[in-house]
Amino acid sequence: MAVLGTDADQLRQYIESFYAFAHVPLTWKLHPNEAVADVFGTMLNEAARCSRAIGWVPPPPGGRATISWIVMKLGNGMFNHYKSQTSLSCARAVIAKWGTQLRLASMGVACQEARAWA
């Protein structure tokens, strides 16, 4: 189920921006919710590790990203800083790996899968 509100809208914009950065068209309807934030947090982390980006944030509490955590960590220009340190190829590989999972979460389908914050 989609979450309404400013933070959810902000999450949607971050995801759209991440896909645009990777030159991957987001051709399906995105419904931001907490499960989407969880998957997107994993994608951000894996892309940063792949790119050896410096200064990315520590893992979220409980190892799961939430909408509010992502909005807090990526605000104030931090997302642009993150993208400037992230490899386009890494972003594309992460979308290839997690894109289906993100779409499932957006559809409201919950999946159990280990996070990759360690």
Next chain:
Amino acid sequence: MGIGYVSCMLRSASMAAVLLFANASAPAAQLAAQPWPASSQCEACVALQYGRLHMRLPLSSVGRIYMSGGEDGALHLLPASDRPQQGVVFLAVDSADYLQKYRSAGLLSDADGGSMIRFLDALGVSRSNDEAHAKLREAEGVSAARHYSRFSKDTVSVFWIGPDSTSVQWQRAFFVVEGENAFYTLSGNITPELMAQILSNLSVAPQP
């Protein structure tokens, strides 16, 4: 330009015609078997292997081969223009983990989830009054794809989910080798020419 490359281009042109026009008006993609492109001489080619997939690709079409993400990382084929946004990326994926994702969500039956081949075959058939199956097809992008094609040769099966109606820039294909615990995905700007080049000299080889 080598003879093999010209041959690939001619074959792929006819393949493109089949894939883009045969199903252009179909409301939802159904799995369609396609002939495996004939193997060809390819002297001006580079040999590369990802996992157990061994390929020979024309030097004229591959500008750079890049491995991201370390030892278990992704293999990027960047075009001669060296624009990474136009490239494709191979990933190796554990089959059991991939299917478990759908099982845990209650979307995958034992019959459809017995193997990657059975899963990918099942995606190719739309079923009325089966909401779980419809979600599978939606999540994988099959229901909106212009085509869903299967190529089979020896122990390798390739399932290509074509572009949707809005963009050809991001497509996916699954490369499944019988008896392997993992499969491979190819994502990105998969042109008919590139697919023909990959398949025409694809083989399964032990890891060196």
